[in-house]
Amino acid sequence: GAVVSQHPSRVICKSGTSVKIECRSLDFQATTMFWYRQFPKQSLMLMATSNEGSKATYEQGVEKDKFLINHASLTLSTLTVTSAHPEDSSFYICSARDLRTGEYNSPLHFGNGTRLTVT
C-alpha cells in the first residue's frame, strides 16, 4: 500500500528557533501534499496545499512566512516552522495524493504526524 513517511515524529525546540518537518511518499509520486494542524481533541485543520514545483496555497489565517512549505520533488514536501513560539506547539500531519489515481476517488495517505513542543 501507499506509505507516507513523516519525520521527525517528535521534536522539542526552544522559542525562536526553526523546525523543519519532512513528508515523503515512499512508494508513489505525489504532485499534491496537504499539511494539517491538529489541536488536542479536535479535528484536522488544513493549513496549506503543497504542489510540486510551485508555491503552496495557504488557508485563510495561516501565515505563509511563519509556515514555510517547499515541495521540492514528487516525493518530498517540507514544512518549516520559523521562529517558533509556544503557541505553535501542536500535532502536525501531512497527507499525499497518489499521482496515479483520480483526484476525487482515491483516499489521501497520511503520515504519522509530528508532535512539536516549543519551550
Added chain:
Amino acid sequence: AQSVAQPEDQVNVAEGNPLTVKCTYSVSGNPYLFWYVQYPNRGLQFLLKYITGDNLVKGSYGFEAEFNKSQTSFHLKKPSALVSDSALYFCAVRDMGGGSQGNLIFGKGTKLSVKP
C-alpha cells in the same frame, strides 16, 4: 458549503457488541465519503470509502459503512467491537470546490471506547 458532522464526541461500547459511529454530510452534488481512524500520536489510517455503487461499503478491520442518500448519512458500523478498536474516528467528505485539489473536509471526530 460542504461539511461533515459527527454528532457524538464519544461512543462507549462493550467488547463483542455492535458499534455505530454516526456521520452526516452536506454537499452539493454527489458526495465522496471516507472514514479514517487515528490512534494516539499517529496519523490517520484509511478505513473505507463510498464513491458510487452499493450503499453498504466494507472496509478494513471488519468495519463497514452504510450510505443513505435520503438521510445524508454515512454511519460507520462493526458487528462485534474489539478493545483494540478504541481510537478516534473521522468521517470526511471530498472537497469539490474549485482549487481544492482533492482535499478532504473532516468531521470533528468521535472517540470510540470499547471496554472489555
